Amino acid sequence: MMGEGCWTEAMLQYGCASEICLCLGERETCCMVKLGSLLLARHHGRIVNSWALCHPSCHMGSKSAMSPALSHPADTQQQGILDELKMPFSHAAIGNFFQERPSLGNQFLEDALLQSYIKRHLPPQMVSEVSQDYIRFAQRLVEEIDSLGRDCELNLPRLQQYDAWGRRVDQIITCSAWKKMKEVSAEEGLVAEAYERRYSSWSRLIQVIKIYLYSPSAGLFTCPLAMTDGAAKVIESLGVPEPLQNAYNHLTSRNPSSFWTSGQWMTERRGGSDVAVGTETIAHRQEDGTYRLHGYKWFTSATDSDMSLTLGRVVDNHGNTVVGTKGLSLFYLEVRDAEGNLNGIEVQRLKEKLGTRQVPTAELLLDGVKALQISPEGRGVASISNMLTITRIHNTISAVAGMRRIINLARDYAAKRFVFGKLIKEHPLHIQTMARMEVEARGAFLFLMEISRLLGLEETNMATQQDQHLLRLLTPVAKLYTGKQALAVISEGLECFGGQGYMEDTGLPAMLRDAQVLTIWEGTTNILSLDVLRSVIKSNGKVLSAFFSTAQEKLDRASCVPSLSQAAKHTMKALNKLMAFTQEAGQLGGNYMELAARDFAYSLAKIYIGTLLLDHAAWEGASATDIYSAQRWSDQDLCPVDKAKASGCYDSESMSLDRQLVYDNSPLLKGKL
Ligand SMILES: Cc1cc2nc3c(=O)[nH]c(=O)nc-3n(C[C@H](O)[C@H](O)[C@H](O)COP(=O)(O)OP(=O)(O)OC[C@H]3O[C@@H](n4cnc5c(N)ncnc54)[C@H](O)[C@@H]3O)c2cc1C
Numbered sequence: 001m002m003g004e005g006c007w008t009e010a011m012l013q014y015g016c017a018s019e020i021c022l023c024l025g026e027r028e029t030c031c032m033v034k035l036g037s038l039l040l041a042r043h044h045g046r047i048v049n050s051w052a053l054c055h056p057s058c059h060m061g062s063k064s065a066m067s068p069a070l071s072h073p074a075d076t077q078q079q080g081i082l083d084e085l086k087m088p089f090s091h092a093a094i095g096n097f098f099q100e101r102p103s104l105g106n107q108f109l110e111d112a113l114l115q116s117y118i119k120r121h122l123p124p125q126m127v128s129e130v131s132q133d134y135i136r137f138a139q140r141l142v143e144e145i146d147s148l149g150r151d152c153e154l155n156l157p158r159l160q161q162y163d164a165w166g167r168r169v170d171q172i173i174t175c176s177a178w179k180k181m182k183e184v185s186a187e188e189g190l191v192a193e194a195y196e197r198r199y200s201s202w203s204r205l206i207q208v209i210k211i212y213l214y215s216p217s218a219g220l221f222t223c224p225l226a227m228t229d230g231a232a233k234v235i236e237s238l239g240v241p242e243p244l245q246n247a248y249n250h251l252t253s254r255n256p257s258s259f260w261t262s263g264q265w266m267t268e269r270r271g272g273s274d275v276a277v278g279t280e281t282i283a284h285r286q287e288d289g290t291y292r293l294h295g296y297k298w299f300t301s302a303t304d305s306d307m308s309l310t311l312g313r314v315v316d317n318h319g320n321t322v323v324g325t326k327g328l329s330l331f332y333l334e335v336r337d338a339e340g341n342l343n344g345i346e347v348q349r350l351k352e353k354l355g356t357r358q359v360p361t362a363e364l365l366l367d368g369v370k371a372l373q374i375s376p377e378g379r380g381v382a383s384i385s386n387m388l389t390i391t392r393i394h395n396t397i398s399a400v401a402g403m404r405r406i407i408n409l410a411r412d413y414a415a416k417r418f419v420f421g422k423l424i425k426e427h428p429l430h431i432q433t434m435a436r437m438e439v440e441a442r443g444a445f446l447f448l449m450e451i452s453r454l455l456g457l458e459e460t461n462m463a464t465q466q467d468q469h470l471l472r473l474l475t476p477v478a479k480l481y482t483g484k485q486a487l488a489v490i491s492e493g494l495e496c497f498g499g500q501g502y503m504e505d506t507g508l509p510a511m512l513r514d515a516q517v518l519t520i521w522e523g524t525t526n527i528l529s530l531d532v533l534r535s536v537i538k539s540n541g542k543v544l545s546a547f548f549s550t551a552q553e554k555l556d557r558a559s560c561v562p563s564l565s566q567a568a569k570h571t572m573k574a575l576n577k578l579m580a581f582t583q584e585a586g587q588l589g590g591n592y593m594e595l596a597a598r599d600f601a602y603s604l605a606k607i608y609i610g611t612l613l614l615d616h617a618a619w620e621g622a623s624a625t626d627i628y629s630a631q632r633w634s635d636q637d638l639c640p641v642d643k644a645k646a647s648g649c650y651d652s653e654s655m656s657l658d659r660q661l662v663y664d665n666s667p668l669l670k671g672k673l
Contacts, residue, residue: 099500102413104146107213108138110408113442113616114209116626117449120619122202130199130206137188137210141217145184151177152219153510157304157360159350170347172304172360181221186259190214191229195236195252197460204456205449208397212448215398216405220358220514224261224302226394230387231262231309234330234374237386243372244332247307263308263335264387265364267299273527275381276325281312281366283331283373292344293331293369301521303347303362307334309387310366311380314373328380331371344368355513389471391522392479393451399479399486399518400448402511403441406493409508410434413497434496437489439632443609444482450612451478469546472535474608480528481605483518490515529597532604544582547604551575551611558614563627567634571610574638578603581641588650595650599641606638 108114108131118127155175163169185191193207215222232251235244250260271278281295293312300308311328313321321327336342346365353361375383411434414425424430454471457463463471490512494501501508519525535543552575559568581600585593593600613630616622637643648654663669 100416101506102409102416102497104142104217105408105412106135106138107141107405107408108134111404112623112625113445114212116621116623117446117616118209120616120621121205121449121453126199126202126206130209134209134213138213141213145181145214146217148177148180148184149217149219149221150507151175152181152221152358153507156357157350159347159360159362161347168346170342170345172347172350172362174304174360177219178221178304178358181219182224182259182261183256185221185225186254186256188214189254190225191232192252192254194229194459195232201453201456201460201462204459205452208393208448208452211394212397212401212404215401216511220356222394222398223356223359224263224305226391227264227302227305227387228261229394230264230390231307233386233390234309234383238374238383241374244374247332247334250306260306261302261304263300263302263305264384264391265297265300265308265310266384268296269298272299272521273524275311276328277323279311279313279328281310282321283312283314283329283371285314291331291371291373293333293366293371295366297364297366299351299361299521300364301356301359301361303335303350303360303364305335307332309333309374309384310371311384312371314377322378325381326378329373329377330375330380330383332374333369333371343370354516355510356517388522389455389475392475392528393448393455395518395522396444396448396451396478396482399482399515400441400444402486402515402518403437403444403482403489403493406490406496406508406511407434407437407441410437410493410496417498430496433492435632437492439629440485440489442629443613443633444485446612446616447474447478447482447605447609450608451475465542466546466550469539469543470550472539473532473543473547473604476523476528476531476535477601477604477608479522480519480525480601481609483515484525486515486518487512526598529601530594532601533593533597541582541586547608548575548579551607554611554615558611558618558630561618564614564617564630567610567631568614570634571607571614571638574603574607574610574642577639577642578607581639581645585645585650591652591655592650595655596641596645599644599649603639603641606636606640610634610638 115131118130122130152175155177157172157174157178160169160171160173188210189196190207190211193210194204197203199206211222211225218225228251232248235241235248235251238244240248247260250258251262253259266272266275266279268275268278268280270280279295281293281297283291283293285291291312291314293310295312297310310331310333312331313327314329315321334343335345344367346367348363348365351361351363411425414430414434415423417424420427451471451474454463454467454474457467458471494508494512497506497508500506503509523531552572555568555572555575558564559572561568581596581603585596585600610630610633613626613633617626617630619626644650659669
């Protein structure tokens with residue numbers, strides 16, 4: 001057991017005793033030391049915890065951890081402290097130190113990279129106009145929207161299947177905050193902005209930035225917005241045909257009373273990834289040219305939406321359907337009729353989810369749903385792909401925004417939490433941890449800006465072939481990479497709050513639970529990695545040529561800046577390795593590339609983000625932190641596919657060895673290896 005001397009030593013070691021001596025007189029210090037010893041005797045070896053037990057008195061009188069004990073030496077306070085030391089917690093049942101909570105600041109003004117990005121790329125007049133809107137909106141987030149988002153988390157949607165008299169009603173009941181989010185979305189033009197094209201090719205990027213600010217405060221209303229945006233895009237790409245004009249107007253409205261949201265019903269019991277085989281929904285043509293749909297949709301999010309796009313197989317005159325992708329057509333439907341009755345839909349149940357609970361996600365029986373076929377027969381998957389581009393970009397927005405938000409909250413907290421004698425922002429290791437998170441978030445942010453910029457060009461017919469190829473390649477890469485990184489960064493972010501990061505009522509754990517979906521819906525990491533390969537094959541390698549030449553250009557520019565030349569060199573080396581890999585792997589056949597797909601996609605992501613960070617840092621208006629983050633990014637292995645290839649990870653033996661490893665000792669594969 002430690003004696004008094006050791007206890008004092010321990011306190012000194014933790015940088016606390018000196019602080020006590022400053023805030024208390026010698027006699028009191030002595031009393032404190034004695035108390036410490038007593039506590040220590042009860043809590044063998046748990047010096048820090050014992051200290052924490054008596055520590056409140058050290059901070060007593062200070063309003064927050066921001067103003068440590070140095071500032072309250074008054075006699076009366078000292079007497080109060082002494083009284084409490086004698087009988088800790090006797091008259092204050094729970095003690096009187098309360099940690100100041102992290103607070104949300106203006107997320108636009110706090111985002112240095114966002115501000116410098118728009119300053120660099122947008123015309124000055126546009127910068128000042130949109131900045132004013134962003135500042136106002138970010139303030140609205142602090143004052144109004146963020147707490148609505150929390151309300152959505154606390155007041156979850158529920159399904160009322162029957163009314164009091166036994167009639168089937170299938171009402172999805174959502175809270176008032178969720179409904180208010182719909183109004184906010186319309187008022188703020190969160191979908192409309194992209195389609196009004198007020199800012200020409202920048203309209204898309206300007207919309208994306210606004211959703212990026214909104215997302216972590218939105219109570220997951222960004223989920224219906226993603227699908228609404230996707231549906232508007234599909235309808236627009238079909239040339240807004242007359243029967244869909246009304247729906248398009250609703251989806252892109254700024255008027256809360258006429259704004260509609262849309263669902264996207266693809267996943268069925270047999271598959272969300274494999275919709276070609278998984279889709280069992282059938283469509284019977286009616287005399288008036290409409291269809292009646294029958295099927296079972298296994299995951300339908302934001303099922304309180306006004307309309308949906310869905311896939312089904314048209315039944316021919318002989319009662320047959322075509323199997324596979326070629327049998328799938330795209331349909332438009334309204335969820336309720338003019339009287340508010342469900343359109344041949346039964347809501348079987350709401351899903352019990354890990355996160356995103358604010359969003360009603362349901363299983364639906366389609367029992368004669370009236371629908372319009374909106375794609376040529378058998379072109380359903382091709383037609384809905386426009387929706388997927390948009391929803392994958394929205395997924396990327398949520399991922400990047402989640403990283404940014406947790407970092408901003410954690411850095412605020414680090415300036416309020418006082419441990420081991422100083423604020424945690426004064427502990428270099430903590431700041432290094434946050435700096436690493438920051439580099440990830442910055443890289444992901446620039447990636448998001450890049451695909452939004454490319455999409456904006458495409459939507460205004462200003463994209464070159466190269467831009468279009470890049471957009472096709474990078475959209476799944478950005479979605480898969482940022483989804484995974486968001487989980488890692490947000491998890492690290494929770495740790496930055498210590499135990500409080502794990503407490504539900506701080507609102508922080510929900511960020512991690514919600515982030516998990518980012519890697520699953522709209523395509524899992526593997527499915528998207530295979531989609532990347534598909535884009536390479538379908539374009540005869542043109543998407544890769546666009547990638548290599550764009551990356552090369554950016555690196556050439558950055559290598560002329562002395563502070564960036566080393567990082568540019570390192571990134572160029574990785575790019576060359578990736579080039580060599582693609583040339584070699586092209587000869588090695590399908591299985592090889594399938595095994596390499598995930599590492600390949602990661603290599604594309606890491607290298608491209610590296611070039612974006614370098615490119616931004618090479619701009620004459622770049623800051624020292626822009627340069628530093630580009631340097632830090634390039635420290636890592638940017639081409640994991642090369643390393644894994646060298647160690648034989650994609651060789652044919654690996655396939656069998658991987659299987660043996662996974663099913664080691666399992667009866668599932670006995671005799672089959
Ligand atoms: C909260 C939530 C909301 C959702 N909302 C909607 C919605 O609104 N509309 C909608 O249509 N869907 C929705 N989904 C469904 C979602 O899009 C699918 O779950 C997802 O696409 C995965 O499909 P699956 O569940 O069939 O998984 P599976 O396809 O069965 O995949 C299982 C695993 O196998 C892997 N895998 C599959 N095929 C391959 C392959 N060829 N190579 C390597 N690995 C492979 C996958 O990566 C995954 O890890 C939602 C899902 C969630 C969780």
